[in-house]
Amino acid sequence: MGLTIAIDGPAASGKGTIGRALAAHFGLGYLDTGLLYRAVGRRMLDGEDPIEAAQSLRAEDLEADGLRGPEAAQAASKVAAIPEVRAALVDFQRAFAAREGGAVLDGRDIGTVICPEAPVKIFVTADAEVRAERRLRDLVAGGHAVTLDEVLEDIRARDARDAGRSDAPMRAAEDAVRLDTTRIGIDEAVAAAVALVERAGA
Ligand code: CDP
Numbered sequence: 001m002g003l004t005i006a007i008d009g010p011a012a013s014g015k016g017t018i019g020r021a022l023a024a025h026f027g028l029g030y031l032d033t034g035l036l037y038r039a040v041g042r043r044m045l046d047g048e049d050p051i052e053a054a055q056s057l058r059a060e061d062l063e064a065d066g067l068r069g070p071e072a073a074q075a076a077s078k079v080a081a082i083p084e085v086r087a088a089l090v091d092f093q094r095a096f097a098a099r100e101g102g103a104v105l106d107g108r109d110i111g112t113v114i115c116p117e118a119p120v121k122i123f124v125t126a127d128a129e130v131r132a133e134r135r136l137r138d139l140v141a142g143g144h145a146v147t148l149d150e151v152l153e154d155i156r157a158r159d160a161r162d163a164g165r166s167d168a169p170m171r172a173a174e175d176a177v178r179l180d181t182t183r184i185g186i187d188e189a190v191a192a193a194v195a196l197v198e199r200a201g202a
Pocket residue numbers: 009010011012013014015016017018134135138181184185186187189
């Protein structure tokens with residue numbers, strides 16, 4: 001089995017940016033697990049039962065319009081608190097993590113539930129205000145009409161719900177290394193993550 005890297009942390013902390021860069025650097029596959037929950041959330045907003053949606057999730061659901069926006073994000077965080085929804089998504093994530101060439105997965109419960117044996121676990125954080133400013137830039141560039149206050153509220157509400165749920169709450173695994181990106185740019189954050197992986201001898 002190849003190298004598995006587990007990345008967790010709150011909304012817009014830099015998980016995906018760091019995860020994609022690590023995958024490219026070490027030649028691993030990359031899975032944004034948040035997209036699975038966003039796709040289930042989208043189908044719930046379209047009127048479907050979220051458990052049935054999770055059990056029948058299709059590849060094309062991951063390409064639905066607007067999945068990156070705050071509406072899908074809020075819906076994702078709500079369906080993510082339903083144990084049957086989480087259970088329906090476990091096998092796909094574990095199979096991806098076990099792929100031959102190795103993999104990077106990012107989400108909320110990768111180091112604690114999906115891949116507790118991963119040799120490298122990183123918990124990425126940053127102050128909520130900084131995260132909101134960064135996410136606002138991405139959303140506006142993607143054509144979403146949102147304000148900083150709305151983005152900050154979305155992030156705070158999701159963080160509280162994600163950390164407070166009883167099934168697979170967002171938290172750092174005991175052996176995770178914390179990486180705070182509040183005061184560092186992408187290049188520095190990625191360099192720190194690469195160094196962590198190399199130090200782990202992976
Ligand atoms: O995947 P996650 O929601 O945790 O965050 P992301 O989409 O990777 O990062 C949110 C935004 O923060 C992106 O625009 C990143 O480019 C930016 N970012 C940054 O400015 N500095 C960092 N050290 C990490 C991310």
